[in-house]
Amino acid sequence: MKILVIQLARLGDIYSTWPSLNALKRKFPNSQLDVMARKRFSNALLGMDAVDKIINLPTESIFAPILDKGEKWHRAFAESYDVLNNFINKHSDYDLIINLSFSPASSFLTYLLSNENTNVRGYTRFNDGFLSIPDDASAYFYAQVGVRKSNRFHLVDLFSEVCEVALEEDDWKINSSLVEKELNYPLEENYVVLHIGASEDHKVLNKEKWASILNQSRALTDKQIVMIGADNEADTANDINLLIRNKNILNIVGQTEIEDLFSIIGNAESFISCDSGPMHIASLCSTPCFNISSDTVRFWETGPKAKNSRIYQIKDFNTVGSDEIAHHLDGFINASVADEKVVLVNSNVSEYECLHEREDDFQWKLIRAIYLGADFPVPNNSNFIDALVQLSELNHIALQQLYAMDSKLDYSEHVNLLDRVDELMDTVTGVVKSTQPLVAWLKTEKVRTAPGETKDIVNSYLNLHNLFQDVLTIYLGDEAKYINSNETNLGGLDGHK
Amino acid sequence: MENRNEKVLHHAFIRVNQKAQKLIQEKAVDKETMKWLLLKELIKEQLPNENPSNTTR
Numbered sequence: 001m002k003i004l005v006i007q008l009a010r011l012g013d014i015y016s017t018w019p020s021l022n023a024l025k026r027k028f029p030n031s032q033l034d035v036m037a038r039k040r041f042s043n044a045l046l047g048m049d050a051v052d053k054i055i056n057l058p059t060e061s062i063f064a065p066i067l068d069k070g071e072k073w074h075r076a077f078a079e080s081y082d083v084l085n086n087f088i089n090k091h092s093d094y095d096l097i098i099n100l101s102f103s104p105a106s107s108f109l110t111y112l113l114s115n116e117n118t119n120v121r122g123y124t125r126f127n128d129g130f131l132s133i134p135d136d137a138s139a140y141f142y143a144q145v146g147v148r149k150s151n152r153f154h155l156v157d158l159f160s161e162v163c164e165v166a167l168e169e170d171d172w173k174i175n176s177s178l179v180e181k182e183l184n185y186p187l188e189e190n191y192v193v194l195h196i197g198a199s200e201d202h203k204v205l206n207k208e209k210w211a212s213i214l215n216q217s218r219a220l221t222d223k224q225i226v227m228i229g230a231d232n233e234a235d236t237a238n239d240i241n242l243l244i245r246n247k248n249i250l251n252i253v254g255q256t257e258i259e260d261l262f263s264i265i266g267n268a269e270s271f272i273s274c275d276s277g278p279m280h281i282a283s284l285c286s287t288p289c290f291n292i293s294s295d296t297v298r299f300w301e302t303g304p305k306a307k308n309s310r311i312y313q314i315k316d317f318n319t320v321g322s323d324e325i326a327h328h329l330d331g332f333i334n335a336s337v338a339d340e341k342v343v344l345v346n347s348n349v350s351e352y353e354c355l356h357e358r359e360d361d362f363q364w365k366l367i368r369a370i371y372l373g374a375d376f377p378v379p380n381n382s383n384f385i386d387a388l389v390q391l392s393e394l395n396h397i398a399l400q401q402l403y404a405m406d407s408k409l410d411y412s413e414h415v416n417l418l419d420r421v422d423e424l425m426d427t428v429t430g431v432v433k434s435t436q437p438l439v440a441w442l443k444t445e446k447v448r449t450a451p452g453e454t455k456d457i458v459n460s461y462l463n464l465h466n467l468f469q470d471v472l473t474i475y476l477g478d479e480a481k482y483i484n485s486n487e488t489n490l491g492g493l494d495g496h497k
Numbered sequence: 498m499e500n501r502n503e504k505v506l507h508h509a510f511i512r513v514n515q516k517a518q519k520l521i522q523e524k525a526v527d528k529e530t531m532k533w534l535l536l537k538e539l540i541k542e543q544l545p546n547e548n549p550s551n552t553t554r
Contacts, residue, residue, distance in 0.1 A: 062539060066509045067502055073512055084536055105538035108531055129526035129534065
């Protein structure tokens with residue numbers, strides 16, 4: 001059996017894929033397991049023993065004709081197309097393709113690499129070019145995961161769901177030679193690793209803030225601090241080095257290969273960073289991490305997983321005092337009782353322990369009710385119910401149109417109205433955000449409807465809108481139920497009544 | 498150099514998109530069209546404010 005896992009995202013997502021790759025190899029021990037990644041990030045697969053072959057997506061070769069030929073577009077595009085075409089033809093013999101990338105490009109790629117015998121999980125395309133989401137885990141991702149949404153399942157766990165594997169503790173184990181690799185750095189017995197950078201500016205503290213935190217931390221006064229990072233972070237690291245009082249600093253920013261980080265981080269007492277790729281190496285090495293997380297990042301999805309890690313999320317990096325961050329950092333280093341503002345990581349297989357109320361607690365409970373069968377939460381304000389009343393009215397209009405879509409009639413008018421209902425539901429959700437999980441579920445399930453006869457699509461939509469109404473009825477009571485007064489116009493449709 | 502590449506890729510994105518849309522209008526979507534759509538999306542990911550992350554998140 002040949003399995004291809006497509007992971008076209010960056011370092012953090014690739015490292016978050018490691019446990020699933022181990023689990024896939026455990027589930028299919030005789031399979032050939034290949035992973036496709038972008039060339040500039042595929043180093044993050046070095047040392048991943050479960051993988052038989054790393055396939056680099058040749059983006060440089062694909063773009064070279066376009067960038068080299070300038071205005072000679074026609075020829076340049078033809079050459080780029082040929083490179084892409086050859087690449088697809090070379091890699092289209094897989095029995096199972098699992099796309100863990102969730103991007104439009106990856107969905108087209110998945111479709112083009114699969115054949116009639118390929119089992120596909122993750123985003124792909126229907127034959128008519130529309131997005132196809134064949135598995136429930138990817139549909140959940142589409143509906144509920146990301147910034148401004150309320151998912152709290154970690155990416156590691158979502159990836160495993162898409163791969164259809166149940167993670168075990170052993171799936172987190174990495175080849176010991178990675179951690180035992182001998183490096184010629186003067187590392188002391190107990191040291192702390194600090195990564196000051198991240199892939200995007202909004203995720204990082206500025207150098208003055210870092211220096212101030214390190215100067216105010218009592219727990220770090222006597223510890224060796226090992227600064228790691230990429231080439232482009234070297235100047236910042238040098239500046240921080242000049243600003244901090246602790247002179248027991250080993251600054252090796254820009255000097256390490258990515259696979260060296262397993263040894264450096266794996267043998268450290270702890271790891272400190274914002275939301276960065278090496279934090280995921282700490283998770284794989286079971287090195288506890290103090291993660292200073294930006295409000296623009298969903299730490300629930302991408303935070304540290306090593307036991308005893310702590311997450312301190314900050315709404316605005318500019319306004320929070322460095323003394324406060326240093327206080328929580330010291331609490332982490334000394335393993336003292338955590339302040340309730342800090343999120344705790346108790347193990348790599350359990351949910352985070354969050355001791356304080358969060359704005360989106362209600363939405364998360366709603367998600368658990370929709371997808372896991374938990375009880376529907378009691379709303380804590382009337383806005384939610386008011387919004388549901390509006391959604392119910394809109395849903396009634398949608399049901400009315402769907403029941404009226406007799407195959408003998410021109411249904412373009414009905415379709416226009418249904419589109420308008422979708423837009424208005426978005427507007428309601430935009431105003432009352434707590435309704436977002438419900439509407440996102442409905443819209444996603446509609447996206448999943450396969451192309452086909454109008455009658456079949458209408459039936460599918462009817463089922464979904466009726467299910468949606470059932471949920472609204474839980475909150476609004478039986479008077480919100482839709483009574484179909486248009487049964488004579490059903491035209492053979494087997495819809496809900 | 499970076500600015501030049503950005504400009505070239507931006508123009509390339511527009512033209513490849515036009516090519517794909519033309520194919521969609523001329524015939525039912527097939528693998529050839531899908532490949533052009535893939536090329537378009539790959540170029541789009543290289544443009545400023547886009548990134549190769551999980552972009553639908």
